[in-house]
Amino acid sequence: MDDSGLNSPYVQSKGPKMIDDDLDAPSFPLEAAAKDAGLITDTARAAGLHLGIAEVVRERLRLAADDGLGRADVAATYRMSRKAAS
Secondary structure (H helix, E strand, C coil): CCCCCCCCHHHHHHHHHHHCCCCCCCCCEHHHHHHHHHHHHHHHHHCCCCCHHHHHHHHHHHHHHHHHHCCCEHHHHHHHHHHHHC
16 A cells, blocks of 8 residues: 555555544544534535535435544544445
8 A cells, every 4th residue: 555546644544544444533533524514515505515425415414423433533433334335
């Protein structure tokens, strides 16, 4: 991954934690990300804009929070994908 175009500080920081499923002590809680996504999309709507990908992210974060992941790190959204695959 180090020599990949996908390499980034985020991947370096969160990747190992995701692999080890070590996201219960958050650096940024998922519930805070959900709040921010809501503020962003609400502000955009009020300005007459539709931010399609931001709407998808907002919904994904909301679903993850509703599934009990709100206090976990924002990267814990991957748990939903893993759960859906099983």
